[in-house]
Amino acid sequence: DGGITQSPKYLFRKEGQNVTLSCEQNLNHDAMYWYRQDPGQGLRLIYYSQIVNDFQKGDIAEGYSVSREKKESFPLTVTSAQKNPTAFYLCASHNEGPITEAFFGQGTRLTVV
C-alpha cells in the first residue's frame, strides 16, 4: 500500500543534541512538508520541498534543517539551536495539480529530557 512512513514514533533527546526524524513516501509525490504540532496551536509549517534538491523555509524554520536528496525521502533534523523542540512532528506529501489532497504520516513525538 502507498503511504508515508515516519520513524521513530517516539524519540527522546538530551538537551544540546541534534536528532533526525525520518519521513519516507512511496506515493511518487513531488512535494513534501514538515509540520510541528503543539496543543492549541494547530499545525505550523517548518520546511517544505517541491522538488528534489530544493527546499524552502516555512513559518517556523529556525532551529531545524532538512535535505531532499531523493524524491521519496525528506528527513528533518532538530538541532540544538531549537529552543523548545518537544512537540509532535508530522510529515506530509502532496502531488501538484490537478488538486488532490495532502497525505500525512503517523507522526513522531519528540521529547527533550
Add this chain to the structure above:
Amino acid sequence: AQSVTQPDIHITVSEGASLELRCNYSYGATPYLFWYVQSPGQGLQLLLKYFSGDTLVQGIKGFEAEFKRSQSSFNLRKPSVHWSDAAEYFCALLTDSWGKLQFGAGTQVVVTP
C-alpha cells in the same frame, strides 16, 4: 493575509446528538478547503474537501460541510455523533498548488454517553 480560524477550542456533545464545527477563512482568491480529523497520537485523516461546484460537500464517516462564500465559512456537520467521533478536528486552507496548507488551531470534540 490568509488565515483559518476555528472559534471553538473544545466542544462536548452527547452521543447521538448533532455536531457542528465552525471554520472561517480569509483568502484573496477562490479557496480550496479541507477538514481533517486526528485521533490521539496519530496522523491526520482527510474527512472531506471543497474545491468548487456544490457548496454542500459529503465526506467520510457521515460528515458533511457547507461552503458559504458570503460568510467566509466552511462548517463541518454530522447529524448524529458516535463515541468514535471523539477526536481533534482541523480545518485547512490550500495556499498553493503544491499542497501547502494553512491550518486552524483545531477543535477538540468530546463525546459523552
